[in-house]
Amino acid sequence: MIRPLKLAIIGGGPSGFYLASRLLSLFPQSYADSLRIHIFDRLWAPHGLVRYGVAPDHPEVKNCTHKFDSAVTDSRLKFFGNVDITSIGDNTSLSLSSLKKNYTHLVFATGCTEPNMHPQLPRDKGIISALDIVHWYTRHPSNPAPPPLHSANHVSIIGMGNVSLDVARMLLCPPSLLEKYDVPSHVLDALRKSQVKHVSVVGRRGPLEAAFTTKELREMINLPDVALRPLEESVSNIQPRTRQQSRTLELLRKGSRAAFGTTLRTWSLDFYRNPLGVTLPNSDSTSYSLSLEHTTVDPITRRSGPLLDSGVPVTSTLPTSLIVTAMGFHAESSSTAPYAQWYDLDQKHIKTLPGGRVSTTNLDSDEPKIYASGWAATGAKGVLASTMMDAYSVAEAILEDWTNLTPSSDPHSEPVSSSPWDAPPPEIMKSLSSPDSEITTYKDWLAIDAEEVRRASTEGKERERMDWKEAKRFLYDKGLRVSEEVRS
Numbered sequence: 001m002i003r004p005l006k007l008a009i010i011g012g013g014p015s016g017f018y019l020a021s022r023l024l025s026l027f028p029q030s031y032a033d034s035l036r037i038h039i040f041d042r043l044w045a046p047h048g049l050v051r052y053g054v055a056p057d058h059p060e061v062k063n064c065t066h067k068f069d070s071a072v073t074d075s076r077l078k079f080f081g082n083v084d085i086t087s088i089g090d091n092t093s094l095s096l097s098s099l100k101k102n103y104t105h106l107v108f109a110t111g112c113t114e115p116n117m118h119p120q121l122p123r124d125k126g127i128i129s130a131l132d133i134v135h136w137y138t139r140h141p142s143n144p145a146p147p148p149l150h151s152a153n154h155v156s157i158i159g160m161g162n163v164s165l166d167v168a169r170m171l172l173c174p175p176s177l178l179e180k181y182d183v184p185s186h187v188l189d190a191l192r193k194s195q196v197k198h199v200s201v202v203g204r205r206g207p208l209e210a211a212f213t214t215k216e217l218r219e220m221i222n223l224p225d226v227a228l229r230p231l232e233e234s235v236s237n238i239q240p241r242t243r244q245q246s247r248t249l250e251l252l253r254k255g256s257r258a259a260f261g262t263t264l265r266t267w268s269l270d271f272y273r274n275p276l277g278v279t280l281p282n283s284d285s286t287s288y289s290l291s292l293e294h295t296t297v298d299p300i301t302r303r304s305g306p307l308l309d310s311g312v313p314v315t316s317t318l319p320t321s322l323i324v325t326a327m328g329f330h331a332e333s334s335s336t337a338p339y340a341q342w343y344d345l346d347q348k349h350i351k352t353l354p355g356g357r358v359s360t361t362n363l364d365s366d367e368p369k370i371y372a373s374g375w376a377a378t379g380a381k382g383v384l385a386s387t388m389m390d391a392y393s394v395a396e397a398i399l400e401d402w403t404n405l406t407p408s409s410d411p412h413s414e415p416v417s418s419s420p421w422d423a424p425p426p427e428i429m430k431s432l433s434s435p436d437s438e439i440t441t442y443k444d445w446l447a448i449d450a451e452e453v454r455r456a457s458t459e460g461k462e463r464e465r466m467d468w469k470e471a472k473r474f475l476y477d478k479g480l481r482v483s484e485e486v487r488s
C-alpha cells in the first residue's frame, strides 16, 4: 500500500509555490493521486514578497506568479489565505500540532519577515525601517503609518543593499513616471506632495563592499531630473578587484546624467560612515542629528573599523528629517513562531540539514517529516532565482524521503483514495463552512487579481490594489465567494 504524501506548506511566498510546483511535476505519474499539497499563508493574498516587497517599477520580476497560477490549476494543490500558523493556535490562528496531526510532511516557507534594526537608532516617528516604507507602498495588510514625506526634505537610508536603493528610487523618482505601475493611488498622492530633496544612502564600508547590484545602481543613476553627488576623490580612486566591482566604480565615476547642482532632487552614497547615535528633534532643532563614525576597511578581512586621526576617532553629524534603516531581515524569533523549537538564535533563521530537512525523525516513523525552504532556511539573502533553486532542492529531498519509505517494487498498489484523508484540518473545514469565513482560496485570489487589474486599466495603470476589507466586499458583491467549492 502506498503511503500518501500529504504536505502542508506554511507560507505562500515564492518559496512555497516554487516547491509545490516542482513536487507536482516530479511526482511519479503512477502514484499521482497519492499527493496533496496545502499552502497556508497568514496574509489574505498569496505570493509573499513578490506582492508585498518587489518594487512597483520592477513589474517583470513579478512574472513568476504566472507559474504559480498555473501550478494551482492542478487540483492536488490548494491555497488557504488568512491562516496564521503558530506554535499554540488560538481563535485567530491554527496550531502546529493540528498540522502535525493532519499531514505527513510539513515545510516552513515562512521567509524572514522582521527587519534588522540598528542598535544605536531607537524607533521614533522619524526613524523607521525600510520595510515600513515597502509595506506602505505595497499596501501590506500590516498597514503601517505613511512616512512623513510632506515634512521631510532630507532622508538618510542606513544600509547599502538593493532594498535601500528600491526605497531611494521610490522617494526620488518623478511620480509621473510611477503612475503606470502598481502604485496605490494614495501612495502616488503622497509622493506628489513629498518635500524630499536629498537622499543620503549611508554605509559603513566602501563601494567594493556595497551589496546593491549594478542593475539597481544603474536605475538610480539614470533617474531623470535627479543628480548623484560626485564621489570624494579618495573613493573614486579605489582600485577594483573583480569585474563586478569595476562596473560599479565605472558607473559611480561617470555619475548621473544630470549634473549635480542642476536638479531639484539629489542623492549621495555616503561610504565609510557608521551611525553612533542620534539626537532627536527638540526645541532647538526640528531635524534629527545623526552622529556618524568615519570608518576604514581592512584590506584583508574587509571588515570596517573606526578611522583615527592622531589616535582620535573621526566623527561628523548629519542633520536629517527622516532615518530609514535598511539592514536586512530575519525570521521571527517569537516563542509563538511555529518553528520556534528549531530556531537558530545566532543565524536568526531555522536550522536545517541538507535538503532543507529540519527534523531527523526516522523516515519510517509516523511523525511528520519537517523541512524548511527559502529565506526561512537560508536567511534573507539572494533573489528570487536563488529562492527558486533552494525550493527545488527541498522538493527533491521530500520526494527522495517519500520514495525511500514507499515500496518501489509495488508499482500497481492502489493509490490512497477518497476523503477525508486529503481534506484540510477540521478547523479550516469548519471555518470554510461559515458564510463569514475569513479564509481565502486561490480562486478568490484570481478573482481579486483580475479585478485589481480591471480597476486600473481605464487609467492606463498596471493595477489598483485592494485591502482585505475591499477585497472581501468585492467577493460578496459579485457572489464570488468560492469557499463553497471546498465546502461541498
Ligand SMILES: Cc1cc2nc3c(=O)[nH]c(=O)nc-3n(C[C@H](O)[C@H](O)[C@H](O)COP(=O)(O)OP(=O)(O)OC[C@H]3O[C@@H](n4cnc5c(N)ncnc54)[C@H](O)[C@@H]3O)c2cc1C
Residues within 6 Å of the ligand: 010, 011, 012, 013, 014, 015, 016, 040, 041, 042, 043, 046, 047, 048, 049, 050, 053, 054, 055, 058, 061, 083, 084, 085, 086, 109, 110, 111, 112, 113, 134, 163, 166, 337, 338, 373, 374, 375, 376, 381, 382, 383, 384, 385, 387
Ligand atoms: C523589499 C524586497 C524587495 C525585493 N525585490 C526583489 C527583486 O526585485 N527581485 C528579486 O529577484 N528578488 C527580490 N527580493 C527577494 C525575494 O523577495 C525573496 O528571494 C523571496 O521573496 C523569498 O521567498 P520566501 O518564500 O522564502 O519568503 P517570502 O516571500 O517572505 O514569503 C513568506 C510567506 O510566509 C508567510 N508567513 C510567515 N509566517 C507565517 C505563519 N506563521 N503562518 C502562515 N504564513 C506565514 C508570509 O506571510 C509570506 O507570505 C526582494 C526582497 C525584499 C525584502
